[in-house]
Amino acid sequence: MPYNALIQILINGLVLGMIYIFVAVGLSVIFSMLRLITFAHGEMFMLGGFATWLFINGLGLPYYIGLALAVIVMFLIGALLQLTLWQPLQKDPMRCLIMSLALSSVLIGLSNIVFGPLDKSVKSPITGVMQVGNVYLSNERIAIVGSCLIMLIIVIIFFKKHKLGIAMRAVSLDTIAASLQGINVKRLQMIGFGIGCALAAFAGGLIGTVFTIHPTMGATPILKAFVVVVLGGLGSIPGSIVAGLIIGMLDSIATTYFGSIGNVAAYIVFISVLLFRPRGLMGYEEA
Amino acid sequence: MLLQIKNLKIAYEKAIAIKDISICVDEGEIVTIIGCNGAGKSTLLQAISGLLKPVAGQIIFDGKDICKMSPQQIVTMGIAHAPEGRRVFRDLSVYENLLLGAYTRKDKKIKEDIERIYTYFPRLKERWKQRAGSLSGGEQQMLTIARALLSKPRLLLLDEPSMGLAPFLTIEISRIINEINNKEKLSIILVEQNSQLALRISKRGYLVETGSIVLEGTSQELVANDYVKKAYLGI
């Protein structure tokens, strides 16, 4: 087995894994704070990609500034969507679910009209390869993995240390006890939804340089992210990270050897794990 | 008068839980509300802390009607509620639970205050890093009270702090409630099914039955009352 090829597979697996992690952590934050499952999350990923493309290719902004702006804009859009579409339906999970499906189709349709169905790609700020021993690594992919790691650390520190992050965890545990501490539960749920969308958008924007941006690009990542969220344990961020890496690696290895049919490997592992451990890898048992 | 409730009426979707209740609480006193299951005690506390909105009546705290205020505004006004069943944030640490008790505060003295509150509850200090869900029942009750104190309330609402605790812990908790009342200069509304304990540490009391006050008076008067003796103290 050529050593170089193996490294390429691993790097691709890492990139894929990181993408799944961000979409999944976003879903996880939204689920734990609002007890809500949204099928429109793949479209937040997609809109993040288009927003990044607009800012960088359209307005000519520097790469990381364009990406940061896209993330901020998607945070605001997410919070606004929660306020206008979800909050009125919050008491009824079934309607929320249907509404998210509808929103997903509407956003795909609108993107087709506004941006067109053709593939776009974001201009990459980083090019070339790096030679380590006799292995060649793409600088671009390494930068993506590095950016993801930094963002993950920021997210973890926010939820562990920041007052707002701790309060958001409290809301996900007990909304009534949280209100009694003077926490504005509704506002934090809105912010949580925004953060969830922003994380998906971050992933969507980042991959615009290696993959392509198009209206239906959210379809596969959202499916994989659902697998990751459930595999890792609902609402567990560390669980999503571990599961995201596993699924990313699996995808990379299986599709290299078996072509696109390799995509089923992730689902096979997913079903097998759940048969033995229904609460996922790191989910808490219900108290 | 710190708190005055006038002709309060509260209804859930199907049933009226509180028919017509008027009570008052003075600065610095412990007032107890006793009554059996389903009498409406918790409902009353939830109305004071803004979780439930009354159908009729007034809740006047510090001269202002707080009926229309949100729970957040009410915490900021100086009312803290340690709810029934403890409701600590199970997956957060003891310390994080306490920090959230001080969520509405903008001052810089929160850390000092946590240290000060630890003097009432030394066991919480030892376990500050531990997951709150892994504490014993008694420790969780202490955490609920400590968390409520961290908002620097002038009125503390305690809903059945002795529920499910061993007798020696019940005595420990009531000693702490007394100490807090003396040192923190705050008023307390203590809701209890353990009437004996409640009447021992309170100054005045109200007896609630199916949503109405049937008897009120000083704690001595209530303890001496024949009906209370027979129905609530088992003497």
Ligand SMILES: Nc1ncnc2c1ncn2[C@@H]1O[C@H](COP(=O)(O)OP(=O)(O)OP(=O)(O)O)[C@@H](O)[C@H]1O
């Ligand atoms: N969420 C609710 N929805 C409908 N009815 C309720 C609800 N909560 C309480 N009730 C009813 O309101 C009445 C008063 O309940 P409440 O919880 O205030 O009683 P309590 O005095 O606190 O009892 P306990 O000592 O058992 O805690 C009861 O008849 C109860 O069944």
Ligand SMILES: [Mg+2]
């Ligand atoms: Mg009760």
